Amino acid sequence: EAQVTQNPRYLITVTGKKLTVTCSQNMNHEYMSWYRQDPGLGLRQIYYSMNVEVTDKGDVPEGYKVSRKEKRNFPLILESPSPNQTSLYFCASSSLQEGNTIYFGEGSWLTVV
Amino acid sequence: KQEVTQIPAALSVPEGENLVLNCSFTDSAIYNLQWFRQDPGKGLTSLLLIQSSQREQTSGRLNASLDKSSGRSTLYIAASQPGDSATYLCAVDDYKLSFGAGTTVTVRA
Numbered sequence: 001e002a003q004v005t006q007n008p009r010y011l012i013t014v015t016g017k018k019l020t021v022t023c024s025q026n027m028n029h030e031y032m033s034w035y036r037q038d039p040g041l042g043l044r045q046i047y048y049s050m051n052v053e054v055t056d057k058g059d060v061p062e063g064y065k066v067s068r069k070e071k072r073n074f075p076l077i078l079e080s081p082s083p084n085q086t087s088l089y090f091c092a093s094s095s096l097q098e099g100n101t102i103y104f105g106e107g108s109w110l111t112v113v
Numbered sequence: 114k115q116e117v118t119q120i121p122a123a124l125s126v127p128e129g130e131n132l133v134l135n136c137s138f139t140d141s142a143i144y145n146l147q148w149f150r151q152d153p154g155k156g157l158t159s160l161l162l163i164q165s166s167q168r169e170q171t172s173g174r175l176n177a178s179l180d181k182s183s184g185r186s187t188l189y190i191a192a193s194q195p196g197d198s199a200t201y202l203c204a205v206d207d208y209k210l211s212f213g214a215g216t217t218v219t220v221r222a
């Protein structure tokens with residue numbers, strides 16, 4: 001089954017404690033991205049990756065890091081989380097060969113206190 | 114910068130009525146447009162993708178049209194059912210995805 005898997009799904013953490021949200025896809029998609037969804041602001045792109053070792057900033061990259069060492073994985077790293085990073089995070093993947101239909105993960109609820 | 118607007122923000126209809134959801138965008142130089150469904154606390158599920166060269170796409174009770182020149186897309190859902198209750202988002206791809214804020218639909222039994 002085609003899947004984008006995120007972990008953890010729910011996390012409460014404290015300010016400044018580094019955390020990583022993992023994302024893995026099993027469709028061999030070259031394109032992966034991270035979004036955050038906030039009430040009234042909709043979905044905003046954090047980072048994206050066109051392929052292995054190729055990453056670029058989206059609209060709201062401050063406070064986040066990513067890496068793409070393997071095609072299937074695209075972790076999101078919060079080096080020093082702050083309360084304004086409390087949000088619902090989505091990982092997504094797509095492929096030109098599939099007409100760019102986007103597949104989303106189930107989301108990760110992150111609360112920073 | 115691409116701006117995507119969805120009106121109305123919320124919609125409540127009785128079961129069986131047809132739904133019309135609107136999406137407008139400011140820059141017509143797009144690659145494609147996608148409609149998504151999002152259930153509360155869940156991820157987004159792709160419903161329809163319209164390539165820039167297409168005028169419409171259909172899947173079952175869903176039909177989406179695209180008018181690039183006027184910067185508009187419309188999602189039609191025929192004979193709505195309570196299970197259609199969700200938030201519907203459109204996303205415009207001009208080699209960077211821009212999302213609308215969504216229309217929250219409630220279908221009353």
